[in-house]
Amino acid sequence: MPTKRSLVMIYVLGILTLGIYFIYWFVKTKNELNEMGAQIPTAWLMIIPIANIYWLYKYAEGFAKVTKKESTILWFILFFLISIATPAIVQSELNKLAK
Template identity: 30%
Template sequence: MRRNIALCIVFSIITFGIYEIYWFIVATNEINRMTRHPNQTSGGIAFLLSLITFGIYSYYWAWKLGEKSDMLKNRYLEYRSTDTRVLYLVLQLLGFQIINLALVQYEFNKADDIQRGNYFGEYTCPY
């Protein structure tokens, strides 16, 4: 689903992280659906596991998010994606989960544009 990334970040700040929890759950479900892995850990379960393990599961989640993000890029874009699992894991270790969510939302938005026929590449002249 297409979302405005800036608004998602603003809502996360305004609601003191409550919207970020919602975004985490929805983004996890969405990437599972878009990578054709709907039976993998749902967003709600991933959030509960992160709470129960005091955040340790979130590092595994970030690693898998990077892996699925690469799968998404390889499916919808014309180039092979490099391995971004380490990037997602490092951002998670540094406490920047919101940046991970913003990065994966950017990929969702690009994939949505491609599916709708609105994406013409990064360097195409809009005229």
């Protein structure tokens, strides 16, 4: 089951740690999504150029599968173009599933 997290605290910690918390958050939510049936590969791919795009696509695919949202491509484009909003979008959906 996903952990319920405060959206504000995600951004506060992300700013205070100069972005390191966002990486930690992605790893934790990747693990939670995988526990719910997603197939997102290792988070080490986030730090490899070009492979990080593949990883983000698989993350969007896993998110779409777990939340039963329509389009993987739409989520990927949204996550890629508006990456600062990704934690808020994903965490708000995970918070709904945590109830």
